[in-house]
Amino acid sequence: MTNTTVDDLAAPLAPGTKAPEFELPLTPDRTVSLAEFRGQPVILAFYPADWSPVCSDQMALYQELLPEFQKFKAELLGISVDGVWCHLAFAKDRNLRFPLLADFEPKGEAARSYQVYRAEEGTSERALYVIDTAGIVRWSYVSPVGVNPGADGILHALESLGTEGG
Amino acid sequence: MSTSRWDAVLTVPVTENRDHIQGTADAAVTLVEYGDYECPYCGAAYPIIKEVQSRMGARLRFVFRNFPITTSHPHAEQAAEAAEAAASQGRFWEMHDLLYENQRHLGEQDLSGYAEQLGLDVESFGNQLAEHVYAARVHEDFMSGVRSGVNGTPTFYIDGVRHDDSYDIETLLAALERAAA
Numbered sequence: 469m470t471n472t473t474v475d476d477l478a479a480p481l482a483p484g485t486k487a488p489e490f491e492l493p494l495t496p497d498r499t500v501s502l503a504e505f506r507g508q509p510v511i512l513a514f515y516p517a518d519w520s521p522v523c524s525d526q527m528a529l530y531q532e533l534l535p536e537f538q539k540f541k542a543e544l545l546g547i548s549v550d551g552v553w554c555h556l557a558f559a560k561d562r563n564l565r566f567p568l569l570a571d572f573e574p575k576g577e578a579a580r581s582y583q584v585y586r587a588e589e590g591t592s593e594r595a596l597y598v599i600d601t602a603g604i605v606r607w608s609y610v611s612p613v614g615v616n617p618g619a620d621g622i623l624h625a626l627e628s629l630g631t632e633g634g
Numbered sequence: 635m636s637t638s639r640w641d642a643v644l645t646v647p648v649t650e651n652r653d654h655i656q657g658t659a660d661a662a663v664t665l666v667e668y669g670d671y672e673c674p675y676c677g678a679a680y681p682i683i684k685e686v687q688s689r690m691g692a693r694l695r696f697v698f699r700n701f702p703i704t705t706s707h708p709h710a711e712q713a714a715e716a717a718e719a720a721a722s723q724g725r726f727w728e729m730h731d732l733l734y735e736n737q738r739h740l741g742e743q744d745l746s747g748y749a750e751q752l753g754l755d756v757e758s759f760g761n762q763l764a765e766h767v768y769a770a771r772v773h774e775d776f777m778s779g780v781r782s783g784v785n786g787t788p789t790f791y792i793d794g795v796r797h798d799d800s801y802d803i804e805t806l807l808a809a810l811e812r813a814a815a
Contacts, residue, residue, distance in 0.1 A: 525706075532705050617785065618785035620781050
């Protein structure tokens with residue numbers, strides 16, 4: 469994993485692309501679709517797996533930054549191929565209070581549609597998307613799997629959307 | 635392995651009248667740490683920094699900024715505010731050290747005990763914590779870290795550039811010596 473080079477990383481959907489729709493389970497009896505958030509910016513944080521050390525730090529950082537994201541009226545959605553029960557346990561253990569969606573069946577379908585699925589590992593890349601109020605990708609970034617991409621890129625992208633305040 | 639054009643540099647430069655600094659502005663190299671008092675990795679880095687400081691002496695300037703991740707560390711925010719409250723009485727570094735030396739004991743009673751141990755005005759210290767007088771300052775540090783590419787703790791910057799390598803003593807010292815040369 470530490471030998472991953474930049475060249476091995478997937479090329480995510482480019483800015484200007486219409487964000488692919490998805491509807492994924494949030495809990496055993498509730499799903500969340502991208503379309504529900506039309507009219508507000510959406511941050512998609514694809515990550516390889518619940519419980520892995522880098523992911524956990526990354527998600528804890530995003531939880532910490534929810535008030536900052538809310539200043540832009542942005543909704544944060546975490547997405548991995550883990551199932552809903554795994555997500556629920558992970559969110560509870562780590563005090564995460566934003567939705568973690570299960571890209572579980574068909575496995576990785578959302579990650580594939582965003583061009584960030586790693587077929588050999590069976591997980592997604594560690595990838596970030598910022599989608600604007602009209603459902604258009606405005607920023608995308610794929611980080612080496614072992615590297616926490618932080619949040620500066622997300623904040624920078626949100627600022628350029630001009631949805632802050634109000 | 636920095637691939638983003640937003641990461642890797644300190645966006646808020648070190649300033650003498652705001653930052654907590656050990657060493658002088660004319661030191662050969664400046665090391666900035668974004669840290670969390672309850673984070674075990676920062677706790678592990680604490681004696682390493684001490685050792686680096688002792689080996690480099692006046693050639694090193696060390697700066698500490700707050701980056702409490704309260705989602706994982708419920709006492710981190712209050713500990714950060716406690717260090718700032720101690721700073722208002724001129725005792726930042728003594729409190730910083732006590733907090734790292736007692737990472738598992740960062741409750742309200744503990745903090746007040748450390749204030750007493752340092753001979754601080756405990757009442758004023760307690761009031762400042764209760765009123766979260768330094769919450770804004772801690773948050774400012776936190777956001778300056780986020781905007782500089784801090785993605786976990788501890789994150790170090792050597793002369794303003796993020797140190798993405800290991801922070802074991804030899805690696806960190808070698809990187810600092812390279813920058814100082």
